[in-house]
Amino acid sequence: MFEVVLERIARGRPERSLVLTGLRGVGKTVLLNTLRSQAIGRLWGTGKIEARPDQSLRRPVTAALHMAIRELAPRHRAPDRIDEFLGVLRAFGARSVPDNAKLRDRWNPGIDVPAARGRADSGDIEIDLVELLTDAAGIATDVGTGIALFIDEMQDVPAGDVSALCAACHELSQTGAPLVVVGAGLPHLPAVLSASKSYSERLFRYQRIDRLDRLAADRALSAPAAREGVEYEPKALDALYETSGGYPYFVQAYGKATWDHAPRNPITPGDVRVAAPDAEAELAVGFFGSRYERATPAEREYMRTMAALAEADDMDTAVATAEIAKALGRKPASLSPARDALIKKGLIYSGERGAVAFTVPHFGRYLRSQPAVDA
């Protein structure tokens, strides 16, 4: 499907770009990298960004487009057009620090062409992005392909930059410029984008990435095992799907532990049971614990309350913020700082007004299994 998107954009046809959404560990980053490979396979210039809260897009976009243009440059007939663009790119990037910044704070993008003046350097990110991306697309047009800019963790792009990015994408699609922004992020990313520009729904095609279905999860386990001449008993696959819930990250964790434990072929449900605590211990440290540690005591208390309230249906579905306040005996407004900080840290998200959910699958289950010692 992405191939079709690339084909249409290369022909200057209007096409919505793709945004992948889903919980942590469902495979968005892996998929984004696959899409990037597909674009490279079609000789597109590509660059990738991992957005971070509080970090302006300027530097990462500069680096990503530098990469994309370097891929196209050898096929371009006019080297001075490339240099011209690099001058604009450098000027765009240089805007990330104030003009009067000390030398040591100036940022060196590794572009060895002097900064140009008068394009993409106004300091208004919206104007500058439109100009920069238009010029980059022009280079791609010259070589008969396109540019794909991949943005992972897109929900972390600062609000002003998101709005500028949407405006730039809008402009590019209107003019049929062959540049596409492909994003990936947490489930509330569509809400973030539409809050920023109401027309974003027409700009992006949202693709929700969910857990693997039974067939895909079984295949992820059986195919590599078969290459080693090993099989899973059907009941072992039942047990693995039950514990992993089909989440790719968990399929891997439980699958690996089982593989390491199993004494003989075929692998049995007993092997899965024996190995599960090992996988859980590893997940508790690496996947859950490392995230839990980012939270302050007040934020941990907030999440524990969330987890306790979500237990009713054991699905870690969204919990009403009013319920959390009630359970803690606090005024809802007094909990906003904890909630906002947890959203910023990427631990919870608000997909619907007045409700929050964990970004990490099985996080509530993990918290409920932990003794309430710290805080």
Ligand SMILES: Nc1ncnc2c1ncn2[C@@H]1O[C@H](COP(=O)(O)OP(=O)(O)O)[C@@H](O)[C@H]1O
């Ligand atoms: N389709 C898939 N089948 C099996 N495992 C997968 C699949 N997609 C991703 N994975 C594995 O799941 C883990 C999480 O993938 P990742 O792309 O980092 O998730 P996300 O970016 O959504 O948090 C990785 O270890 C990856 O190798």
Ligand SMILES: [Mg+2]
């Ligand atoms: Mg990821």
